[in-house]
Amino acid sequence: MTNITDAATVPLLDLQSEYTPLRDEILAAIARVCDSQQFILGAEVEQLEADLARRIGVRHAIGVSSGTDALLVSMMALGIGAGDEVITPTFSFVATAGSVARLGATPVFVDVDPVTMMIDPEAVRRALTPRTRAIVPVHLFGLCADMDSLAKVAQARDVPIVEDAAQALGATDRDRQAGTLGRLGCFSFFPTKNLGAFGDAGLVTTNDDALGEKVRLLRNHGASPKYHHPMLGGNFRLDALQAAVLRVKLPHLNAWNDRRRQNAAIYTELFTAAGLTVHVTLPRELPQRHHIYHQYVVRVPNRDRVRAHLAARGVGTEVYYPVPFHRQPCFAAVVQDSEAFPHADAAAREVLALPIFPGLTRDQQQHVVSCVAEAVR
Ligand SMILES: *Cc1c(COP(=O)(O)O)cnc(C)c1O
Numbered sequence: 001m002t003n004i005t006d007a008a009t010v011p012l013l014d015l016q017s018e019y020t021p022l023r024d025e026i027l028a029a030i031a032r033v034c035d036s037q038q039f040i041l042g043a044e045v046e047q048l049e050a051d052l053a054r055r056i057g058v059r060h061a062i063g064v065s066s067g068t069d070a071l072l073v074s075m076m077a078l079g080i081g082a083g084d085e086v087i088t089p090t091f092s093f094v095a096t097a098g099s100v101a102r103l104g105a106t107p108v109f110v111d112v113d114p115v116t117m118m119i120d121p122e123a124v125r126r127a128l129t130p131r132t133r134a135i136v137p138v139h140l141f142g143l144c145a146d147m148d149s150l151a152k153v154a155q156a157r158d159v160p161i162v163e164d165a166a167q168a169l170g171a172t173d174r175d176r177q178a179g180t181l182g183r184l185g186c187f188s189f190f191p192t193k194n195l196g197a198f199g200d201a202g203l204v205t206t207n208d209d210a211l212g213e214k215v216r217l218l219r220n221h222g223a224s225p226k227y228h229h230p231m232l233g234g235n236f237r238l239d240a241l242q243a244a245v246l247r248v249k250l251p252h253l254n255a256w257n258d259r260r261r262q263n264a265a266i267y268t269e270l271f272t273a274a275g276l277t278v279h280v281t282l283p284r285e286l287p288q289r290h291h292i293y294h295q296y297v298v299r300v301p302n303r304d305r306v307r308a309h310l311a312a313r314g315v316g317t318e319v320y321y322p323v324p325f326h327r328q329p330c331f332a333a334v335v336q337d338s339e340a341f342p343h344a345d346a347a348a349r350e351v352l353a354l355p356i357f358p359g360l361t362r363d364q365q366q367h368v369v370s371c372v373a374e375a376v377r
Contacts, residue, residue, distance in 0.1 A: 043240075085131040
């Protein structure tokens with residue numbers, strides 16, 4: 001329960017500073033659910049779905065059990081299975097491609113853009129085959145992927161795009177929200193995401209009425225009505241307790257995302273003033289794309305040494321992600337040439353996530369930058 005304000009230690013993430021001011025309200029919401037004894041789906045989930053649909057500006061927002069299950073159920077709704085190919089970036093969290101493989105389909109990995117570290121639309125074009133049934137861009141670290149270019153590539157073959165927007169609730173491309181840029185959008189409310197539940201939770205978004213209805217049925221065993229199963233789904237339901245917690249937190253999301261953006265601007269100022277930008281590549285903002293900084297990821301040579309130095313000085317960091325899909329043992333069967341993804345390999349070697357959470361103080365950021373300076377000079 002320590003509230004860290006001391007600049008000498010800086011955690012990667014401090015969830016206490018987000019929880020403490022909302023504690024009474026959250027506990028009251030949890031008590032409301034307990035008093036109702038209604039734990040699965042129901043009014044809390046419906047209210048959250050309505051709130052999120054409005055927030056994102058999408059026709060259907062369907063609460064599910066996790067971001068991973070959002071991806072899985074979205075691909076089930078598209079009818080993806082054995083013999084199908086789904087294109088994903090090779091640099092992401094395992095669930096992006098894992099959900100494809102779990103359905104018996106083949107994940108087809110493509111390299112990333114060397115600057116954004118996100119899926120390279122030209123590489124997607126080269127990877128398309130008559131078997132391609134979906135493309136899954138990842139809005140990595142809270143910035144939208146290059147959806148215009150991807151849409152052009154996808155349209156030529158009429159392939160649906162499923163957004164892995166797990167890190168991107170509130171990110172926009174011009175005036176369009178992440179989760180409305182493809183056929184389906186998949187969000188995660190894992191506790192460390194910008195909007196975090198008190199356990200696992202996720203969301204699927206779509207403007208397609210038929211797909212929305214299908215996801216709704218699939219998340220609840222494909223039942224319609226109860227105990228009648230026109231299709232086979234699973235248990236991908238969102239808990240009422242999680243929905244109640246998320247409803248308390250959702251109104252604060254914009255302010256939290258703004259704080260993350262302010263912290264990013266402060267890092268830019270501090271790293272620049274310290275003359276460190278020759279040693280450290282800072283995250284790039286892109287015109288018209290609103291970055292919500294789920295993570296603040298810099299690139300440094302000798303990353304592991306820098307990370308160890310920061311750890312010794314009390315600064316929490318993380319590596320998202322140290323091993324791209326094409327080097328994961330679980331995907332070995334689908335990889336033909338593990339040397340074919342040089343930009344993802346370079347990213348995996350150099351990325352380092354620094355603390356960026358909303359309650360971070362300027363003094364803490366100054367400490368982080370000083371420690372980086374000691375390590376790279
Ligand atoms: C967090 C995350 C997921 C998975 O979400 P869970 O809710 O943890 O299942 C999927 N993809 C990306 C890119 C993520 O960051």
